[in-house]
Amino acid sequence: xMQEALQEIQRGTAxxxxxxxxEKLLKAYFEEGKTYTVKAGFDPTAPDLHLGHTVLxxxxxxxxxxxxxxxxxIGDFTAQIGDPTGKSETRKQLSPEQIQINAESYKTQVxxxxxxxxxxxxxNASWLNDxxxxxxxxxxxxxxxxxMLERDDFEKRxxxxxxxxxxxxxxxxxxxxDSVALKSDxxxxxTDQKFNLLMGRHLQxxxxxxxxxxxxxxxxxxxxxxxQKMSKSLGNYIGxxxxxxxxxxxxxxxxxxxxxxxxELLSAKTLKEIEAIKTGVTEGTLHPKKxxxxxxHEITARFHGEEAAVAAQAEFDKVHAKSQIPTEMxxxxxxxxxxxxxxxxxxxxxxxxSQARRDIKQGAVKIDQVKVSDEQLQLERGEYVLQVGKRKxxxxxxx
RNA sequence: GGUGAGAUAGUCAAGUGGCCAACGACGGCAGACUGUAAAUCUGCUCCCUAUGGGUUCAGAGGUUCGACUCCUCUUCUCACCA
Numbered sequence: 001x002m003q004e005a006l007q008e009i010q011r012g013t014a015x016x017x018x019x020x021x022x023e024k025l026l027k028a029y030f031e032e033g034k035t036y037t038v039k040a041g042f043d044p045t046a047p048d049l050h051l052g053h054t055v056l057x058x059x060x061x062x063x064x065x066x067x068x069x070x071x072x073x074i075g076d077f078t079a080q081i082g083d084p085t086g087k088s089e090t091r092k093q094l095s096p097e098q099i100q101i102n103a104e105s106y107k108t109q110v111x112x113x114x115x116x117x118x119x120x121x122x123x124n125a126s127w128l129n130d131x132x133x134x135x136x137x138x139x140x141x142x143x144x145x146x147x148m149l150e151r152d153d154f155e156k157r158x159x160x161x162x163x164x165x166x167x168x169x170x171x172x173x174x175x176x177x178d179s180v181a182l183k184s185d186x187x188x189x190x191t192d193q194k195f196n197l198l199m200g201r202h203l204q205x206x207x208x209x210x211x212x213x214x215x216x217x218x219x220x221x222x223x224x225x226x227x228q229k230m231s232k233s234l235g236n237y238i239g240x241x242x243x244x245x246x247x248x249x250x251x252x253x254x255x256x257x258x259x260x261x262x263x264e265l266l267s268a269k270t271l272k273e274i275e276a277i278k279t280g281v282t283e284g285t286l287h288p289k290k291x292x293x294x295x296x297h298e299i300t301a302r303f304h305g306e307e308a309a310v311a312a313q314a315e316f317d318k319v320h321a322k323s324q325i326p327t328e329m330x331x332x333x334x335x336x337x338x339x340x341x342x343x344x345x346x347x348x349x350x351x352x353x354s355q356a357r358r359d360i361k362q363g364a365v366k367i368d369q370v371k372v373s374d375e376q377l378q379l380e381r382g383e384y385v386l387q388v389g390k391r392k393x394x395x396x397x398x399x
Numbered sequence: 400g401g402u403g404a405g406a407u408a409g410u411c412a413a414g415u416g417g418c419c420a421a422c423g424a425c426g427g428c429a430g431a432c433u434g435u436a437a438a439u440c441u442g443c444u445c446c447c448u449a450u451g452g453g454u455u456c457a458g459a460g461g462u463u464c465g466a467c468u469c470c471u472c473u474u475c476u477c478a479c480c481a
Contacts, residue, residue, distance in 0.1 A: 289434040
């Protein structure tokens, strides 16, 4: 039981620091029922979560299964500085009201994965504001510049003469101090957070908290292309707020290889269960597509409920497996008679009439499921279902 | 501050007076095959009712019958020196 818990916790992690401590905590839980705390920090800027972010949340949920209380920290104070990790854009200031709104939005998304009963949502301004200038100065004495510059992106920026603001040095210190204030046993973060996470250990020692947090880092989730990290700007993401049909379809569109990665990092299935599925696929008793469907189902159900997942799957079958038209699609009213290429453009399923013509030539355009061969075709009065390729549909009402 | 190199379509990157709407690669879209996979193969990939027309190669002028290609200025980027 204990071994299984440990394996589940280690599953998919990029790196664990102080694994022994985690073992001890688990042991104390299984033998004496002692709980422990796991901290994870989040930015209060607009919580536009995608599945990449949920990797961390899943890990937190796993911890909850094995006796952890989650300290879900919203970095309202530190947001004023801006984490220098990655981009060094100056941040816009968030009003307290906006932070409150974002925090609420976080909760609705996050509690689809986490157990609210075992989660404390905390704001670091509540103790960092009380630190005062004396406390702040004291904090700065615990670390030195040379070591600060060891941090990867500081080092790069220093070498390349890109400016580093002193306040940015405060960020890791304050994040580390959060662990002091919360007396966290474990902290979770992405691999890019390593330096900041380790700072927690350092400060807990310096402030004699009586323990040093273990650190567990999760890898970056690959996006739909399977190569680059999942991110909104790259357009290869599955948003937590995506509608069920999209979510289901997107999961199903990942490659088989990537599917296992998603299983590892996103599924609530146990390692044993996943292992069994893998065996089934290699032996040919399970069809990979069925397996992927079950994953898509699981993920869709998590964010939209069982019913929506079933509906999404049915809709998907209808459109793709049986190549019928979708139940719902955008409706456009057009003045007729209208040239087919123009109509496709007006319905937003083609970017230009030139592109529309090319697609007609290739046989990619269908009206009411019938292939269009005449690129001069005029649409008369009536209602049509226009289609380009396999997934772009529109309903056109020609007046 | 000095010197040199460069800026080409979504990205990278050829082209150094007409054969250029511009090689190629990646990406994207479509077709075949499939499991809406992946892999593979094929086609397309500035706009326009179009065997033609229009607008493009950082920006503005100029030379020329003709410029992405030559000249001038401007803006920006990079490298080396200080």
